[in-house]
Amino acid sequence: MRRTLRRALVVTAVAALAAAGCGGSTSPKAGGSRGGSGSGPITIGSIHPLTGGLAGDGELMDDAVKLAVDDINQAGGIRALGGRTLQVRSADSQGKPEIGQSEAQRLVQSGAVALVGTYQSDVTLNVSAVAERSRVPLVIDVAVADQILAKGYKYTFRIQPDASSMGRTGAQQLAAIAKDKGVPVDRVAYLHESSDFGTSVFTAFRAEAGKQGIGEVTEISYNVANFTDATTQVAQAVAAHPDVIVATGYYADSLLIARTIASVRPAGVRAVMGIANGAFDNDQFPLDARTAGEGYLSTNYHFDATDSEVVAIRDRFRQKYGQPMRTAAVLSYQAVRVIAQALERAGSTDPAKVRDAIAGSTTDRPLLAFAGPIRFDDTGQNTNAVPITMQVLSGQVRQVYPQQFAEAPVRFPAPPRR
Amino acid sequence: MTPVPPDDGAPAASPAEAAARPLPRRAPAAAVAVAAPAAAVLLVVAVGGRDPHLVAQAVVTGLLLGGVYGLVSLGLTLIFGVLDIVNFAQGALLTLAMFVTYVLVSRAGLPVYLATAVTVPVLFAVGWLVQYTMLNRLMSRGLENQLLLTLGLSLLVENALLLGFGGQPRSVPEPVHGALRVAGAVAPWTRVVAFCGAVVVAALLYGLLRRTRLGAAIRAVAANAEGAALVGVDVRRVYALTFGLGTACVGVAGGLVLPFLTLVPTTGEQFTILAFVIVVLGGLGSVGGALLGGLVIGLVQQVGGLYLAGDGSLLLVFAVFVLVLFVRPQGLFGSRG
Numbered sequence: 001m002r003r004t005l006r007r008a009l010v011v012t013a014v015a016a017l018a019a020a021g022c023g024g025s026t027s028p029k030a031g032g033s034r035g036g037s038g039s040g041p042i043t044i045g046s047i048h049p050l051t052g053g054l055a056g057d058g059e060l061m062d063d064a065v066k067l068a069v070d071d072i073n074q075a076g077g078i079r080a081l082g083g084r085t086l087q088v089r090s091a092d093s094q095g096k097p098e099i100g101q102s103e104a105q106r107l108v109q110s111g112a113v114a115l116v117g118t119y120q121s122d123v124t125l126n127v128s129a130v131a132e133r134s135r136v137p138l139v140i141d142v143a144v145a146d147q148i149l150a151k152g153y154k155y156t157f158r159i160q161p162d163a164s165s166m167g168r169t170g171a172q173q174l175a176a177i178a179k180d181k182g183v184p185v186d187r188v189a190y191l192h193e194s195s196d197f198g199t200s201v202f203t204a205f206r207a208e209a210g211k212q213g214i215g216e217v218t219e220i221s222y223n224v225a226n227f228t229d230a231t232t233q234v235a236q237a238v239a240a241h242p243d244v245i246v247a248t249g250y251y252a253d254s255l256l257i258a259r260t261i262a263s264v265r266p267a268g269v270r271a272v273m274g275i276a277n278g279a280f281d282n283d284q285f286p287l288d289a290r291t292a293g294e295g296y297l298s299t300n301y302h303f304d305a306t307d308s309e310v311v312a313i314r315d316r317f318r319q320k321y322g323q324p325m326r327t328a329a330v331l332s333y334q335a336v337r338v339i340a341q342a343l344e345r346a347g348s349t350d351p352a353k354v355r356d357a358i359a360g361s362t363t364d365r366p367l368l369a370f371a372g373p374i375r376f377d378d379t380g381q382n383t384n385a386v387p388i389t390m391q392v393l394s395g396q397v398r399q400v401y402p403q404q405f406a407e408a409p410v411r412f413p414a415p416p417r418r
Numbered sequence: 419m420t421p422v423p424p425d426d427g428a429p430a431a432s433p434a435e436a437a438a439r440p441l442p443r444r445a446p447a448a449a450v451a452v453a454a455p456a457a458a459v460l461l462v463v464a465v466g467g468r469d470p471h472l473v474a475q476a477v478v479t480g481l482l483l484g485g486v487y488g489l490v491s492l493g494l495t496l497i498f499g500v501l502d503i504v505n506f507a508q509g510a511l512l513t514l515a516m517f518v519t520y521v522l523v524s525r526a527g528l529p530v531y532l533a534t535a536v537t538v539p540v541l542f543a544v545g546w547l548v549q550y551t552m553l554n555r556l557m558s559r560g561l562e563n564q565l566l567l568t569l570g571l572s573l574l575v576e577n578a579l580l581l582g583f584g585g586q587p588r589s590v591p592e593p594v595h596g597a598l599r600v601a602g603a604v605a606p607w608t609r610v611v612a613f614c615g616a617v618v619v620a621a622l623l624y625g626l627l628r629r630t631r632l633g634a635a636i637r638a639v640a641a642n643a644e645g646a647a648l649v650g651v652d653v654r655r656v657y658a659l660t661f662g663l664g665t666a667c668v669g670v671a672g673g674l675v676l677p678f679l680t681l682v683p684t685t686g687e688q689f690t691i692l693a694f695v696i697v698v699l700g701g702l703g704s705v706g707g708a709l710l711g712g713l714v715i716g717l718v719q720q721v722g723g724l725y726l727a728g729d730g731s732l733l734l735v736f737a738v739f740v741l742v743l744f745v746r747p748q749g750l751f752g753s754r755g
Contacts, residue, residue, distance in 0.1 A: 053682055056587060057585070194729050223732055226731075228679060228689075232472075232723055233727075235479075255680055260606075264597075323586065
C-alpha cells in the first residue's frame, strides 16, 4: 500500500515536472528598439503550434507568413519607410495557452511591431491579452471563438469570420441550397466536438435553423481528446432520422466520422455537411476518405479559388514548401499583407500607430472568398468575412455556393456513399 | 449512474488468502468483471429509456474499442508488473509502431496486416535496445529515474517523428472494406480484426508466461529478481526481453489500429492515460486484467456516452476507476502486495 502511494506521488511529481519543464523560458531579451530603429529589418512575430498534435497546420501557417514576408521584401519592402524590409520571428505555442502567452511576450520584447497567430481560440485569448497590455497589434489569422473580440480589446483584429457567423451562415446556405434544388430539409443531426469551438458554432446554427424552417436539430457532441471510434455517435445521429448530418470538428475526428458514416450506410440521409469543419474542404480529405467523402458539403472560410493571384501564390507555396497551401495558411499570408499595408499607411514602426492604421484601413481584393474588402469594425472583426460552401465533386474540393464564387454547380441531394 | 462497476458484494479473496497465494485463480474477480458490466448493460436497456438498437450499437462499439484499449495496455501491464517501470513512452512507442507500419505500406507497398507482422519484431528490437542500453543501468536506482527516462524517450520519439515526417495527417487505405452486422449494430471489419488481434495477443502472452521456460524466468524475476539471479536466471536479459515483449505488443496494436486512425506524431498520446487507468484497474502485471479492464473501460465510455455526451464519457470512466480502486485497491485481478 505504502509503495503504491509512493509510486502515485512520484508519478504526479513527474507529471507536474513535465508540465513545468515544457513551460518554456521567458528570458527577457531586452530587445532594443521596437522593430529596429530607423533602419534594418522590421520584425513581425508569428505564433503557431509548431509541435504537438496541430503541428501540421501550424507549420503551413508559419511557412505562409515567411512566404508573404519574402514576397513583400522582393517587391521593394515598405516604401513609406524607405524600402525597409520585413523579417519573421517564429514562435511555437505548442498548442498550449500558457506557452503561447509567454512566447508572445518574448516576441514583443524582441521588438516585434505586430503579431500574427495563433490557430487556436484558447491560445489566441491569452496572446490577445499580451498584445493589449504591450500595445502591439495582433492580427488573428485563424481562431474562431466569439469571445476573443468580446473583451473590448483595441489591439486585436480578426480576418476570418467568427463562430456565430459560421454557424448562422451554415444554416442559411444549407437552407438556400435545399430550396434551390426543391429538396426539403426538416431534420438535422449535428455532430460537434465538445470544446468552445464546436459548441459555439453549433449554438449559432441551431438558433438560425429555426428561422430557416429546419424544424428539428439533434445535438451529439464528442470529446476530441479521446475519440478513436465514432460508431456510437454516428448511430445516434442516424437514429434521429435526419435529412442532413452536419459536423463541426478538426481533421482526424471528421475523417473518422466520414468513414463511419460510409460503413453505417444510413438510409434517407440526403447529404452530409461540415460547418467550420477541419476536414471536409481540405484537399487531403478526398484522398484519405476515398469515395466515402464524395458529395460532402462544407461551409467554411476559404481562399478564393477563382482569383488568379491566389492561384499563383498557392502554386509558389507548393513549389517552395512541397505542401498544398490550405486556407489557414492563406489567412496567415493575408494577415502579413494587412500588417505591411498598415506599415505603409502609418509610415512608422510604432506599434500604436500601426494599430491605428490597421483599424482605419481597407484591404481590397482579399485572398479569401469574402463578401468584400477587409475592413475592421470597432471590435476588430472583419465585417466582410463570410464563409462559402464547398463540395467534394469527383474527388476534388470545389467551391459551389454562393454563385459568385462557384467553380462548379452544387449537387444536392448528395447522399453519402459506401 | 448507469454502468454499475464491480462492487465488493461478490465474493473476493480475503487478504490472507491472497497473500498465501501470490498467483491465485481469480475466478471471483473475473466473474465480477464480466457480470457487472453485463448487468449494467441490461439495466440500461431496461430502464435507460434509450432505443435498444442504440444500446446494442454502443455495446458492440464499446467491446471493439475496449479490445483496442486492452491491446495497448497489454504491453504496459507486462512492463509495469515485471520491471516495476512506469513506462510513459508507451503512447509514443505506439505512434512509432504506426509510423513503421505506415512506411512499410506507403513506401514498400506491403499490405497493412503483412506490414504489421514486420513491425512487431522491429518494435521488439527497439524495446530490447531501450531496456538493455538505457534502463538496465537505472534498475537499481529509484523509481523516478526510470520514469524520467521513459518520459524523455517519449518526447524524443514524438519530436523525431515530427522532424522526419512533419505534422500533416496521414492514413492508409482500409485493407478490408465494409462491416459486420450484429443485432442491428455495425462492426467495421478493421475493428473486428483489431479486437481479434487483442484476444490472440493476450492468449499468446498468457501462454508464454505460463507454459514456457522464458515465462517462468520472467515470473521468477517479477517475484524476486535477486532470488532469480541466484538460481541462474540472467536478470538483465530477462528485463530486456520483457521490455521488448511489451513494446512488441504495442507493435501489434500500432499495425492493427492504423487502418482506422489518422496518423500524426501525437496519435498514440490519447491512449496513454487510458492505458494507465486500464492497467491499474485490471491489476498491475495481469494479462487478463488488462484485456478485461480495456473492455470495461470501452463499455463504460460508449454506453455511458449515450447519456453523458462530449466530455461526460471520460468523466464516467474516471468515476468508475476511482470506485473500483476504492473497493478493490489492488485492481480487479491484482494480488495485494
